[in-house]
Amino acid sequence: MTPGKKLEGLVAATVTPMTPDGQINLSVIRKYVEYLVSEQNVKNVFVNGTTGEGLSLNIQERKQLAEEWVCQGKEKLDHVIIHVGALSLPESQELARHAAAIGASGIAVMAPFFFKPTNKDELTAFLQKVASEAPAVPFYYYHIPSLTGVKIRVEELLGGIKEQIPTFQGVKFSDTDLLDLAQCINKNEREQFAFLYGVDEQLLSALAIGADGAVGSTYNYLGQKTNLMLQAFAKPDLALARKYQFLTGEFLNFVIKLGFGVAQTKAVITFVSGIPMGPPRLPLVAASEEFIVKAKAKLDSIVWPDGD
Template structure:
């Protein structure tokens, strides 16, 4: 039987795809996690997407992922909605993570399509059925290019019939696809934009908010995009999107995860290093990164990070 909510549009606003504070031995840095979450909420985050690709989930042991979800939810303490990503290399592991996320108090679970191999439509639908049917919290499908040539609208039409599936994180670049999907279920579908650089495009085409990697270091800028759009101020929304994109361009040059962790580490929010095989930034790269972020206007918005 399909689980029901008054509305599937549960998640609205800005949700950082949370970085994972972790030691080189794979232990979650609880103090760093608490400080990071507090910083994000102070600067406008509406909630979090925990344990996804930005959280380096596929480089972590299952036990560390479970610890991350538990400690993050404890640190959030009801101050924002939380989605836990439970996609894994096996369905068994995904089910284990889903059960643990529900027990820890997550508001929803999410999962990418099965990693590594390509599967057909019915296989993909069955994958989401197995992950969603075992828990009583909602699920958001993570639609990205791991679907291969499958039509995401057809997929979502099928998976929205599954118990608990309420919508999706859309991390693709064809916004006509997003528009088509937004009309499913009479429009009662929770859509969250994935590509940071085109949050405004997603909002225009039907998204209820966004989940993003670079939201970690500038949640307030994305909140301004979201707020301006909601108020009908498209000029301001576009200007803030361009500001974010200038900063994204710098981060991509140096590697988003290691660059963002560097910024937080140097300001006393201890996140550790990016998981191997990522290498540390050199001293020269660190200084150049700071110079380019200055030129992009980042420190004008976040002077405490300078």
């Protein structure tokens, strides 16, 4: 891992491999790391988040997964970010201390979502109590209002945040409100925060407004294609960049209509990578055979540009 390097480009939100009987399967993580680096050209991971079913795992499992990712990623990955958010503050603090102790390159926290913070000060207080347990580890806020129900605008949250949380380093922004994202970027130019977008199907729009990169589930299997989109955008060859976004969007639009969530993501990564990611944990249920057949046919049917 490369400490101090600003987080940018693509970050894969990893799934948690499970055995058919529902235990976490640490044994495939070494291969998973190799696959991401060599097949997808993705060198950053976000572990135990939404895609990783982090909130469906117990503390012990979350620690074991964090350790395995840091250990396997040490030589091969640039950043291993561990999501340590939890409903219970002491649990979240324990996970933050653990992530620091094992040498994670960053930690992220989503807003607690059963009893919810109702304003910026309450949310900041919670985040501060977690971040301060890992005083040498870059801290990211994970904004995902569609799942947490916490709709406090990030623009508002960021005002003065460095004073409260000196390790604050950026935001994983999983919302479609690009006005909020734009204001965050515009108002925090001096801070060197990383803004990582989390709605993969519209990443290009976020790049246009200044996002530094992206964290998402689809970079597990569309990472290489999305990297070509980033290159086209940087060139800039907007027509080519749009072509990539249209095509990744064509796949996502198709699977979203079939019903697309973490279970289906696990199935897609399994057939693309050949690594068995296993079933999800209840209340999620495994993707159907019919979904797998249709999704695979769709992905195979897409004709990608040459990329140069």
